[in-house]
Amino acid sequence: MSDEQEQAWPAPRENPELVGHDEAEALLAGAVASGRLAHGWLITGPRGIGKATLAFRFARYLLAGGAADAQAPGLFGAAEPAASGLRLDPGHPVFRRVASGGHADLLTIERGWDEKKKKRRSEIVIGDVRDIGQFLHLTPAEGGWRTVVIDCAEDMNRNAANAVLKVLEEPPRRSVLLLVSHAPGRLLPTIRSRCRRLALKPLADAQVRALLARYRPDLDPADQALLIWLAQGSIGRALELAEEDGLELYRELGTQLSRLPDLDVPALHDFADRLARDREGNSFRTAADLLEGWMARLLRTASLGRPDPGIPPEEAQILSRLAGARGLDQWLALWEKVTRLIAGAEQADLDLKQVWIGAMLALAGQGRR
Missing domain, CATH: 3.40.50.300 (P-loop containing nucleotide triphosphate hydrolases)
Known part of the structure; x- marks a missing residue:
């Protein structure tokens, strides 16, 4: 080979x-x-x-x-x-x-x-x-x-x-x-x-990078770097994101989140339709995982008063803008609401499109002062 x-x-x-x-x-x-x-x-x-x-x-x-x-x-x-x-x-x-x-x-x-x-x-x-x-x-x-x-x-x-x-x-x-x-x-x-x-501890970035080079040598350096950051020490997550179009989903999700507290409703419905069309549920799980990670970074930004170093500049700007719109306790309550909604999606066999739209509407409502 x-x-x-x-x-x-x-x-x-x-x-x-x-x-x-x-x-x-x-x-x-x-x-x-x-x-x-x-x-x-x-x-x-x-x-x-x-x-x-x-x-x-x-x-x-x-x-x-x-x-x-x-x-x-x-x-x-x-x-x-x-x-x-x-x-x-x-x-x-x-x-x-x-x-x-x-x-x-x-x-x-x-x-x-x-x-x-x-x-x-x-x-x-x-x-x-x-x-x-x-x-x-x-x-x-x-x-x-x-x-x-x-x-x-x-x-x-x-x-x-x-x-x-x-x-x-x-x-x-x-x-x-x-x-x-x-x-x-x-x-x-x-x-x-x-x-x-x-x-067990997360892997070092150098270890994830070496494994990605071995299993996904087709990735360009920018995509590889973004995967390593998103994976946070998990080679399994990095490979899943690469396999499930995770980078494309992350970038599309970023576009939606950048408009908060406003929403591009047609684009939101198109994105939710795409997630729901995947009968295996992989696209929804990947997008939900990315959203939960983003919300965790939002909570940390609200707690510290600034984004963590290493966050891509575009996302850091969104986090800084939204973190001050509500108190930490309000963002925490929203995080719990959204994560419960996502967790129950498969357990209760809910409509994945409606679950995603509901999560984004909740975020939009919280983002308004």
Whole structure:
């Protein structure tokens, strides 16, 4: 493959590489080597920085015998993590079986498929997690560990969360639950208290830039720089924005926001129609994510009295102008209203066009003195 050809971004279970989280790898390898491995791990951090990739990387390490190997004495009487961390060669049989979803000692939990709506459900339900207890109580098929990856844990509804909590309260021997979470505050406090927390940090801009050069070498320098700024340390988000026309949506959104408190109603309806036409909902989710990010920057501008350094000048001007139109408490109330509206759009199967128009009308109303 030439340097100019795009490579496909691998799914977490298929990804042999992990960038920027050496300390987390060392901590997990050290926990295994100590012989006191926690049964529950809560892996947290922003979306798209490698949390699920780390979870599957650790699962492969355990399933390939990393835990068993760690019990053998090292040079000074205690096992020492390998220099390669948790990495397993992609040609290893365990790697291939995990990548294909065919390893008997690994169970992956995620939002299930809704046959009626022909799309993934908006939450993890009790039926998705019902088999965890039975799975973990079985004897490991390959004599190692039984491992469960839940991605994303905050998607569990109350019944599903309570079922997982029961397992965490009385974990079977040689079992590990890896809970991946972008928003751990939405989890039951009792689940958080029964897991060891492993918080991952956003990637450095240089790391995101290197990965973009690898997976999207077609981007021109200006677009690459804007993606890096919008992604805020998340290579997953940067690639999603590039894939879902995120830069075009950001620029169109900026045009709409620049007119606040006035609105170009025909342009607003055209934009909302475009979002609603995408039956998969990807365009709406991308635009909503961009809007929520913009509102977070507006709140920060209202709080500090100035925009943060690094914000593009055009956006900084809009933020400065609007931030003084209302008090911080009023902008915060609006942010909560808009984020609730967006969050409920898919859960309640609302009309995405009307949701978007409603959000923009709320912003316009708040922007007037």
